[in-house]
Amino acid sequence: MQEFIITFRETFEVALIAGIVLSFLKRTKQSRHNIIVYSGIGLAVAVSIVLALIINQVAGGFxxxxxxIFEGIMMYLSVIFLSFMILWTIKHKHHVKEIEEHVATDLNANYKTGLFLLIFVAVLREGIETVLFLRGIIVAYEKSILAFSLLGIVAAVAIAWALFKGMVRFNMKKFFNISSTLLILFAAGLLAHGTHxxxxxxxxxxxxxHLWDINPESITHPLHEKGVVGSVFKSLFGxxxxxxxxxxxxxxxxxxITLGWWRNYEKQQELKAISV
Known part of the structure; x- marks a missing residue:
């Protein structure tokens, strides 16, 4: 379940950014630059896959x-990187206008590399985050993640496409708030497992x-951390x-720390909105 939510969230973010840029290019009759967007996405995905293969190869040698030690460090790195990405997303989740202005400025100056880098960096950022987090899940929970990971990607692309086509509508703020909360809980679980x-x-x-030990004697018991219910709680909340x-x-x-920072940031934004 973790892998589905992670790949869905990260792919959806990428799809939104790409969709915003492509829609802007279409609206301003500059669709000839679409190839730059697709190239940035393709290269970033390729780099992310190579990174995943390298990490997997290195991990197999220990x-x-x-x-x-390697697994613990990898989980810590995953948590650090993911935390920065969550906080970055919280601060920039409403900045659609900024993306469009960035694209317009680059194209007006005939700086096509700027458009490429905007897409490449955005996709690579999400790709690295996904690779590290999925690696952390593999290490922590020792399970196959391919099926649900691919399902998350497909679902995100489909919903983003339907969203831009006007076929579906939903509250974006609520979506990012819920998914960010889940990712924070995932990260907390990874941090604890890395510590272990x-x-x-x-x-x-x-x-x-053992600060407490509430595991039933039999692992077949639903509330055991390896039981039906316990394993779900372990995957979702650590x-x-x-x-x-x-x-x-x-x-x-x-x-x-993370939820406190988030709450404080939201309060600051509310105060800014009131003072304007």
Missing amino acids: SGETEE ELQEAGILPVVVE YNGNPSLIEVLSYLAFLL
Whole structure:
């Protein structure tokens, strides 16, 4: 489920940016530049795939304690990168006009490279974020992600296309708020799991091994973290039936910092809107 939401969200963001640019080019009768947009998307996707292959190749060369350290670091990097991307999206989710002005400025100056870089960087940013997060999911939950990842991409492209064609309408602000909240919860779970891996490798102290242990004895029990219900909670929210003290502290600290920043930013925006 995580992989579906991640690829859907990231692909939808890319589709929105590409759609805004292509619609602007069509509206201003400059569709001849569409090839620049498609080239930027294609190259960024190719670079993202190469990055995924490199990370997968490097990860396959480790075992034992070294593997645990690598996995823990990868999860931490995923959380750091994802956090910056979530916060960036929150700050720029309404800036459609800025994108159009950027495109207009580049084309008026005959600076086609600027248009290419706008698309390339936007898509690559989402691509890197997706690669790191999906890698974190593979490491943390040891499961296949291909089917749901592809389904998320297809669904995002289809809905974005229908949106620009006027076939569907929905509240974009609510969509980004809900998906950002889910991604923050995913990231908190990855951070806690990365902490667990580094504790297993002896890099971080354990302090209290199990702050609580509510796992039923049988893994077939629905509420066990490997059970039907527990595994869903683990995938969505990083649920752990027997976490260490530092795992819990890292999880809560991440949520408090990111959600606190978000709430403070929204309040600042409301005050700015009132003062205008």
